[in-house]
Amino acid sequence: MSNELTVHGAVVSHDTHDLGHDGHHHHQSFITKYVFSMDHKTICKQFLITGIIWAMIGGLMSVIFRLQLGYPDSTFPWLEDILGHWAKGGKLTPEAYYALVTMHGTILVFFVLTGGLSGTFANFLIPLQIGARDMASPFLNMLSYWFFWTASVVMLSSLFIETGPASGGWTIYPPLSALGDANLGSKAGMDFWIVGMALFVISSLLGGLNYITTILNMRTKGMSMTRLPLTIWALLFTAILGVLSFPVLLSGLILLFFDRHFGTSFFLSDIFITATQTALPNEGGSPILFQHLFWFLGHPEVYIIILPAMGLVSEVMAINARKPIFGYMAMVGSLFAITILAFLVWAHHMFVTGLNPFLGSVFVLLTLLIAVPSAIKVFNWLTTLWRGNLRFTPGMLFAIGFVSIFISGGLTGIFIGNSTLDIHLHDTYFMIAHFHLVMGVAAFFGMFCGVYHWFPKMFGRYLNNTMAYIHFWVTLVGAYLIFWPMHYEGLAGMPRRYMDYSGWSSFNMFAGLNQFITDVAMVVFAVQLMFVFNFFYSIFKGRRVTTLNPWGANSLEWTTPIRPGHGNWPGEIPEVHRWAYDYGKDGRDFIPQTEPLGADEQHH
Amino acid sequence: MSTVFLIAILLLGFVITFQIAKASEYVGILKGEKKNFQQNNKINGFLMIVFLVLGLIGVYWCNELFKGKILGEAASDHGKKIDTMLYITIAITGVVFFITQILLFWFSYKYQHSETRKAYYFPHNNKLELIWTVVPAIALTVLVGFGLMYWFQITGEAPKNAMEVEVTGKQFNWIFRYPGKDNVFGRKYYKNISDAKNNSLGLLWDDERGHDDIVVSNTMYLIKGKPVKLIINSRDVIHDVGMVAFRMKMDAVPGTPTTIWFTPLYTTAEMKKKTGNPDFEYEISCDQMCGRGHYSMRGEIQVVTPEEFILWRAKQQSNYAQVMKDQAAPAPEKTDTTAIAPSAKIKMAGAAVAKTD
Numbered sequence: 001m002s003n004e005l006t007v008h009g010a011v012v013s014h015d016t017h018d019l020g021h022d023g024h025h026h027h028q029s030f031i032t033k034y035v036f037s038m039d040h041k042t043i044c045k046q047f048l049i050t051g052i053i054w055a056m057i058g059g060l061m062s063v064i065f066r067l068q069l070g071y072p073d074s075t076f077p078w079l080e081d082i083l084g085h086w087a088k089g090g091k092l093t094p095e096a097y098y099a100l101v102t103m104h105g106t107i108l109v110f111f112v113l114t115g116g117l118s119g120t121f122a123n124f125l126i127p128l129q130i131g132a133r134d135m136a137s138p139f140l141n142m143l144s145y146w147f148f149w150t151a152s153v154v155m156l157s158s159l160f161i162e163t164g165p166a167s168g169g170w171t172i173y174p175p176l177s178a179l180g181d182a183n184l185g186s187k188a189g190m191d192f193w194i195v196g197m198a199l200f201v202i203s204s205l206l207g208g209l210n211y212i213t214t215i216l217n218m219r220t221k222g223m224s225m226t227r228l229p230l231t232i233w234a235l236l237f238t239a240i241l242g243v244l245s246f247p248v249l250l251s252g253l254i255l256l257f258f259d260r261h262f263g264t265s266f267f268l269s270d271i272f273i274t275a276t277q278t279a280l281p282n283e284g285g286s287p288i289l290f291q292h293l294f295w296f297l298g299h300p301e302v303y304i305i306i307l308p309a310m311g312l313v314s315e316v317m318a319i320n321a322r323k324p325i326f327g328y329m330a331m332v333g334s335l336f337a338i339t340i341l342a343f344l345v346w347a348h349h350m351f352v353t354g355l356n357p358f359l360g361s362v363f364v365l366l367t368l369l370i371a372v373p374s375a376i377k378v379f380n381w382l383t384t385l386w387r388g389n390l391r392f393t394p395g396m397l398f399a400i401g402f403v404s405i406f407i408s409g410g411l412t413g414i415f416i417g418n419s420t421l422d423i424h425l426h427d428t429y430f431m432i433a434h435f436h437l438v439m440g441v442a443a444f445f446g447m448f449c450g451v452y453h454w455f456p457k458m459f460g461r462y463l464n465n466t467m468a469y470i471h472f473w474v475t476l477v478g479a480y481l482i483f484w485p486m487h488y489e490g491l492a493g494m495p496r497r498y499m500d501y502s503g504w505s506s507f508n509m510f511a512g513l514n515q516f517i518t519d520v521a522m523v524v525f526a527v528q529l530m531f532v533f534n535f536f537y538s539i540f541k542g543r544r545v546t547t548l549n550p551w552g553a554n555s556l557e558w559t560t561p562i563r564p565g566h567g568n569w570p571g572e573i574p575e576v577h578r579w580a581y582d583y584g585k586d587g588r589d590f591i592p593q594t595e596p597l598g599a600d601e602q603h604h
Numbered sequence: 605m606s607t608v609f610l611i612a613i614l615l616l617g618f619v620i621t622f623q624i625a626k627a628s629e630y631v632g633i634l635k636g637e638k639k640n641f642q643q644n645n646k647i648n649g650f651l652m653i654v655f656l657v658l659g660l661i662g663v664y665w666c667n668e669l670f671k672g673k674i675l676g677e678a679a680s681d682h683g684k685k686i687d688t689m690l691y692i693t694i695a696i697t698g699v700v701f702f703i704t705q706i707l708l709f710w711f712s713y714k715y716q717h718s719e720t721r722k723a724y725y726f727p728h729n730n731k732l733e734l735i736w737t738v739v740p741a742i743a744l745t746v747l748v749g750f751g752l753m754y755w756f757q758i759t760g761e762a763p764k765n766a767m768e769v770e771v772t773g774k775q776f777n778w779i780f781r782y783p784g785k786d787n788v789f790g791r792k793y794y795k796n797i798s799d800a801k802n803n804s805l806g807l808l809w810d811d812e813r814g815h816d817d818i819v820v821s822n823t824m825y826l827i828k829g830k831p832v833k834l835i836i837n838s839r840d841v842i843h844d845v846g847m848v849a850f851r852m853k854m855d856a857v858p859g860t861p862t863t864i865w866f867t868p869l870y871t872t873a874e875m876k877k878k879t880g881n882p883d884f885e886y887e888i889s890c891d892q893m894c895g896r897g898h899y900s901m902r903g904e905i906q907v908v909t910p911e912e913f914i915l916w917r918a919k920q921q922s923n924y925a926q927v928m929k930d931q932a933a934p935a936p937e938k939t940d941t942t943a944i945a946p947s948a949k950i951k952m953a954g955a956a957v958a959k960t961d
Binding site: 077078093094095098168169173175176179182183184268269270271272273274275277279283284285286287288321322323324325326327328329330352353354357360361364365368369371372375376378379380382383385386387388389390391392397400403404407408411412414415418419420421423424426427428464465466467469470473476477480484485488491492493495497498499500501503504505506507509510513526530533534543581583584585586587 | 607614618621622624625626628629632633641644645647648649651652655659662663666670671673674675682683685686689690693696697700701704705707708709711712715716717718721722723724725726727728729732733736737740741744747748750751752754755756758759760774775794795797798799800806836839840841842844846848849851852853854855857858859860861862863881883884885887889890891892893894895896897898899900902
C-alpha cells in the first residue's frame with residue numbers, strides 16, 4: 001500500500017488514453033463550447049478566470065491606495081500616467097482615493113469572493129461530487145455566468161466615466177451615496193454601481209437556485225445527504241444564504257435609486273448641502289433604514305464568502321491528513337447554526353448608529369453565539385490533523401494556513417461583536433484587520449486551497465509546486481505582517497478611510513508602520529501575480545496528470561476520466577455506498593465512496 | 605528612472621524564480637516522485653515549526669514595539685470601563701489564540717508524513733465535541749455578561765446634572781451649540797439654515813428660548829468632572845463623533861438625533877502632563893465616511909475647570925445677538941473668539957465667519 005502514500009501515484013492509471021472524449025460527444029462549435037457553454041466545468045472556469053482578473057484589478061487598487069497611506073508626502077509620476085487627472089502630479093486626489101477604496105471593497109467582496117469563489121467551486125464540485133451529469137438547469141447556469149459577466153462590464157466601465165466610480169465606501173450608505181452634490185462618486189458612478197450590483201444579484205440568484213435544486217434532487221444512487229462531502233454541504237448553505245439575502249439588498253438598491261432620481265424620501269431627511277447652499281425638500285426618511293436593509297444582506301454575505309472556503313478546507317484537509325474529517329455531523333451542524341445565526345446578527349454593524357441599546361444587547365448575544373459553532377469547527381480541524389499522516393501538498397498548506405488566519409481573525413470578532421468594545425473599535429483599523437483576516441485572507445486561502453487541489457481535475461495538469469510553496473509561505477507571512485500590526489493602530493483608535501493621518505495628534509505616530517505595511521503589501525501582491533502566472537502557464541504547460549486519482553481521494557470527481565467531457569462519466573454514473581471520509585480505516589489508506597461496504601467492516 | 609529600474613529588478617527576480625521552479629520540477633521527476641515528495645514534505649513540515657516560533661517571537665516583539673503608543677489612559681469614566689472590558693477580552697481570547705495556534709502548527713510539524721506511521725482512524729468523539737461546545741459557550745457567556753453590564757451603564761440615562769451640548773456634523777467640520785442661561789435649546793428647522801445669514805443650524809428666531817443659544821465651531825468646551833450629554837445631529841450626510849481619548853463614538857445621522865453621555869476626568873492641561881506630550885489635544889475625528897474631506901474633518905475639545913468654563917462662556921455672544929448685530933451694522937467681522945488652533949487642513953466653518961447678506 002505504500003505507493004498510495006506518494007503524492008501523485010495513488011492509483012495506477014488505466015485510463016490515460018481518455019483525454020476529453022467520452023464516446024458520445026456531439027459536435028460543438030467554439031461558441032457553444034467555450035463561450036456560451038452549458039457545461040458546468042466550463043462555466044466554472046469562466047467564473048474562475050473572471051474572478052482572477054477582478055482580483056488583480058482589486059488588488060492593484062489596494063496597492064495604489066496603500067502607496068498613499070504609506071508614503072503620504074511622496075509623489076509617483078507613473079500614477080498620473082495611468083490615472084490622469086485623478087492623480088495630478090503623481091498624488092492621488094481625495095476623490096480618487098475614496099473611489100479606489102470603495103471599488104476595492106466592492107470588487108473583492110462581490111466579484112471575487114462571492115462570484116469568483118462560489119461560482120467556481122459550486123459549479124465545478126456540485127455535479128462532480130454528488131454524481132450528476134450537470135446542473136439541474138444548465139441553461140440558467142449559463143445565464144448566471146453571463147449576468148455576472150455583464151455586471152462585471154458595467155462595474156468596470158464605471159471606472160472610466162468622467163465623474164468616476166462610486167466613492168462612498170462599499171457599504172454605499174445614503175445620504176452620501178444618494179447625493180451627487182455631496183460626493184463626486186455619487187453622480188453617474190453610483191448609478192453604474194446600482195445597475196452592476198442588480199445584475200450581480202440576478203446572477204447570484206440564478207446560480208444559487210440552481211445549486212440548491214441540483215444538490216437536493218440530482219444526487220446519484222446511494223448519495224444520501226449525510227454521505228455528501230462537506231464541500232457540498234457548505235455550498236448548499238452558501239446558496240441558501242444568497243437566495244434569501246440578496247433580494248433584500250436589491251430592494252434597498254431600488255429604493256436608493258428612487259431616492260436618487262424620482263424624488264422619494266426613503267433614506268433622506270433634513271439635508272442642507274453645504275457645497276450648493278441648498279436645503280433638499282426630502283423629509284421623514286431614515287438613512288438607518290438603508291443600513292438595516294444593507295446589512296441584512298451584508299452580514300450573511302460574509303458567510304457566503306467564508307462557508308465555501310470552510311468546505312473546501314475541510315475536504316482538502318481530510319484527504320491530505322489521510323484521516324476522516326473529525327466530527328462530520330458537528331461540522332454540518334455548525335454550518336447550519338452559522339447559516340441560521342447569519343440572519344440574526346446584522347445590527348451588530350450598527351451599534352453606534354443610535355440603535356436602541358436594548359436591541360443592541362440582543363444582537364450582542366446572538367453575535368457572540370456564532371463563536372460557538374466557529375470554535376467547534378476550529379477544534380475539529382485541529383483534531384483532524386492530530387495523529388494524521390500529513391502530506392503538505394500546496395492545497396493542504398493553504399488549508400492549514402486558512403485555519404491559522406481564521407483563528408486570528410475570528411477571535412477579534414469577539415471584541416467588536418461586543419457592543420461595549422465596539423464603541424471604541426468601530427470603524428478603526430482594528431475592524432480593518434479583523435475582516436481582512438477572517439473573510440478576506442481566510443477566504444482567499446480557502447480559494448487557493450481549492451484551486452491547487454482541483455486544478456488537476458479542471459485542466460488535467462498540475463500547477464508548479466515550487467512556485468506554489470513560495471506563494472503560500474510569502475502570502476501567509478505577508479498577511480500577518482500586514483494585518484497583525486493594524487490591530488494596534490485600531491486600538492489606538494485610528495479611523496479607517498483616512499487618506500492622510502499627519503494632521504492628527506492622536507493618530508500620527510504610526511507613519512513608519514504604515515510605510516512598512518505598504519511595502520509588505522506590494523511584495524504580497526507581486527507574489528499573487530506569480531500565482532496568476534503559474535495558473536495560466538500551467539493550463540498549457542504544466543506537468544500532465546497521468547493517474548485518475550492523484551491525491552488518493554474518496555469522492556466521486558476522481559472517478560471521472562482525467563479530462564471529463566460534457567456529462568462527466570462516459571458510462572453509468574457510479575453508485576455510492578459510503579461517506580466520503582473513509583481514510584485510514586481498517587488499515588486501508590483510503591476507500592472510495594463507490595466501494596460497497598465490506599461484510600465485517602466497522603461502522604463509522 | 606528608478607521606477608523602470610525597480611520593474612526590471614522585479615522581472616528579473618521573477619524570471620529567476622520561474623527558472624528555479626521549472627528546474628526543480630524536472631529534478632523532481634529525475635529523483636523520482638516519492639523521494640521528491642518526501643523532501644518537500646520535510647521542508648514544509650520544518651517551516652511549520654519555524655513559522656510558529658518566529659510568529660510567537662514576532663507577536664511579542666510587535667507588542668513591545670507598539671504597546672506604548674496605544675490606549676493611553678482613558679480620559680472618561682466610560683473609557684475606563686471600556687478599557688477594563690478590553691483587557692478581560694484580550695485575556696480570554698489571548699489564551700485561546702496561543703493554545704489553538706500552537707496546537708495547529710505543532711500538530712502539522714509532529715504528524716507530517718512518515719512511512720512508518722499510519723493515520724489514526726478517528727471520525728468522531730461525542731465527549732470531546734461536547735467539551736469544546738460547552739467551554740467556549742461558558743467563556744462567551746462571561747464576555748457577554750461583562751460586556752452588557754458595561755453597555756447598559758454606558759448607554760443608560762445621563763445623570764440629572766449633566767450639561768447638554770448639541771453637536772452637528774457637516775461636510776467637513778463640526779458645529780457646537782450650548783443652550784445658554786435658560787438651559788433650553790431653541791427650536792430649529794433645517795430649511796432655515798443659511799451660512800450667509802450666520803445661521804448655520806437653522807435656528808428659528810421667533811422661538812425666544814433660542815435667543816441665548818451659543819453656537820461655536822471647531823472647538824467644544826467641556827468641564828472636568830461634570831457629566832456631559834451630547835445631542836448629535838448632522839446637516840448633510842452621516843458623520844460620526846469619534847473621541848478617541850474618551851473612547852466614545854456615535855454616529856451623526858441627518859434627521860435622527862442621537863445621544864451619548866460621559867464624564868471627562870482630566871483637563872486638557874492635565875492630559876498634556878499625563879501623556880508627557882505638550883501638543884496633546886482632545887480630538888474629534890469623523891469616523892464615518894462622509895466624502896472627500898472625511899480624513900480632515902477634525903474638531904477639538906478643551907476640557908477645562910468649572911471656573912475657566914464660566915469665564916469662557918461669559919465671553920461668548922449668542923448666535924441671535926450676533927445676527928442682530930450684523931443686521932444693525934453690516935460689516936464682516938470674525939465672531940468666534942475661541943482659541944482655535946489654526947490648522948491649514950481645516951477650513952473655518954461658515955458659521956464662524958459672519959457674512960453680510
